[in-house]
Amino acid sequence: MTISELFFGRIGFNQRLQALRPRLYRLAFAWCKDPYLADDLAQEAMIRATHRQGQLRAPELLDRWVIRILANLWFDHLRAEHPTESLDEVMDQLPAAAGEEPEGAHRRQETIERVRAAVARLPPVQRVVITLVDLEELSYREVAEVLDLPMGTVMSRLSRGRQKLKEWLIDEASEGRRAASCRLRRVQ
Numbered sequence: 001m002t003i004s005e006l007f008f009g010r011i012g013f014n015q016r017l018q019a020l021r022p023r024l025y026r027l028a029f030a031w032c033k034d035p036y037l038a039d040d041l042a043q044e045a046m047i048r049a050t051h052r053q054g055q056l057r058a059p060e061l062l063d064r065w066v067i068r069i070l071a072n073l074w075f076d077h078l079r080a081e082h083p084t085e086s087l088d089e090v091m092d093q094l095p096a097a098a099g100e101e102p103e104g105a106h107r108r109q110e111t112i113e114r115v116r117a118a119v120a121r122l123p124p125v126q127r128v129v130i131t132l133v134d135l136e137e138l139s140y141r142e143v144a145e146v147l148d149l150p151m152g153t154v155m156s157r158l159s160r161g162r163q164k165l166k167e168w169l170i171d172e173a174s175e176g177r178r179a180a181s182c183r184l185r186r187v188q
Contacts, residue, residue: 013050013053013059013062014050016062017046017049017050017062017066018046020046020062020063020066021042021046023063023067023136024041024042024045024046024066024067024070025038025039025042026135027067027070027131027132027135027136028041028042028045028070028074030131030135031074031124031127031128031131032074032077033120037077041070041073041074041077042070044073045066045069045070045073046066048069048073049062049065049066049069052069064138064142064145064146067132067136067138067146068145068146068147068148071128071146071147074124074128075124075128078124114169114172114173115165115169118164118165118168118169118172119131119165121164121168122161122164122165125157126157126158126160126161126164127161128147129143129147129154129157129158129161130158130161130162130165132146132147133154133158140154140155140158
């Protein structure tokens with residue numbers, strides 16, 4: 001390998017890594033809901049990836065490799081700093097659809113907030129799997145590779161997490177209907 005190949009290969013790696021930064025930040029923020037911590041985690045993942053560039057065996061898998069580094073950093077942070085911390089938002093706030101009525105926008109925003117709150121209640125291991133599958137749209141196999149878990153473990157964590165979300169959201173919706181009917185009775 002010539003010096004120019006090494007130099008240009010490194011530039012290509014750095015450019016591809018820099019292009020992943022928004023995705024890394026979005027994932028880290030979905031896991032921790034702290035913009036400063038998410039920025040630190042994304043930055044540290046990029047630094048570690050740069051220092052360990054030689055360990056990347058398949059350059060086409062750079063994104064999965066760096067996401068794995070990010071996930072390991074997040075789990076290390078949880079173990080060291082916040083062993084019982086609950087996680088927060090999974091999705092960025094969705095913009096209102098063009099021409100949407102205020103009432104519809106308000107209902108949609110309430111739904112988003114309910115889903116965020118429910119995801120925040122999940123254990124961190126389930127939250128990470130759900131965000132990688134549902135937010136980042138990675139396949140089960142890719143998530144298993146990224147987190148270095150058996151595919152069955154990924155599938156069970158995803159299933160249990162989705163089931164919990166479903167239960168919580170259904171319970172919350174039924175409580176909301178009961179509260180609304182109580183308010184209507186008082187008005188009448």
